[in-house]
Amino acid sequence: TETTGHPDDKWGWAVQLALSIKNIPTGAGDTINIQGVYTDGATRYNFQNLAGSSYQMYGSSGIAYQSVGFANAPDTVFITGGSQETVKTWGFRGAYTHNWD
Numbered sequence: 332t333e334t335t336g337h338p339d340d341k342w343g344w345a346v347q348l349a350l351s352i353k354n355i356p357t358g359a360g361d362t363i364n365i366q367g368v369y370t371d372g373a374t375r376y377n378f379q380n381l382a383g384s385s386y387q388m389y390g391s392s393g394i395a396y397q398s399v400g401f402a403n404a405p406d407t408v409f410i411t412g413g414s415q416e417t418v419k420t421w422g423f424r425g426a427y428t429h430n431w432d
Contacts, residue, residue, distance in 0.1 A: 338415040343372025343406050360430040365423070372417030374404045 349366040368377045407415040 338407075338409045341372055341407055341415045341417055343370065343374075343417055345370040345373040345376035347376070358430055358432075360428075362426075362428045364426045364428075366425070368420075368422045370418075370420045372406050372419075374406050374418055374420050377420045377422045378404050 345368065347366065347368045349364070352363040353361075355361050355363060370377045405418055407417050409415050
């Protein structure tokens with residue numbers, strides 16, 4: 332009964348690449364770690380637990396047509412008269428561990 336239509340189903344995916352370099356010349360047990368992530372419709376694989384993924388929806392709120400929804404890490408967005416569009420994200424993390432004696 333939605334006047335805006337109904338979105339179809341979409342699949343999301345993510346790819347992650349990581350590199351760990353150990354026993355570098357700066358000291359015994361030192362490591363360098365780097366990680367890269369790219370997502371297309373799978374935002375949570377990038378944000379992991381660094382940001383919440385809460386979603387709130389208020390039915391029959393009277394503010395907008397039938398309901399209002401809030402999300403901070405969406406996988407897709409839906410536009411009236413269109414279809415779901417996947418949200419694309421990328422991220423990069425790096426770390427250096429040095430063991431002090």
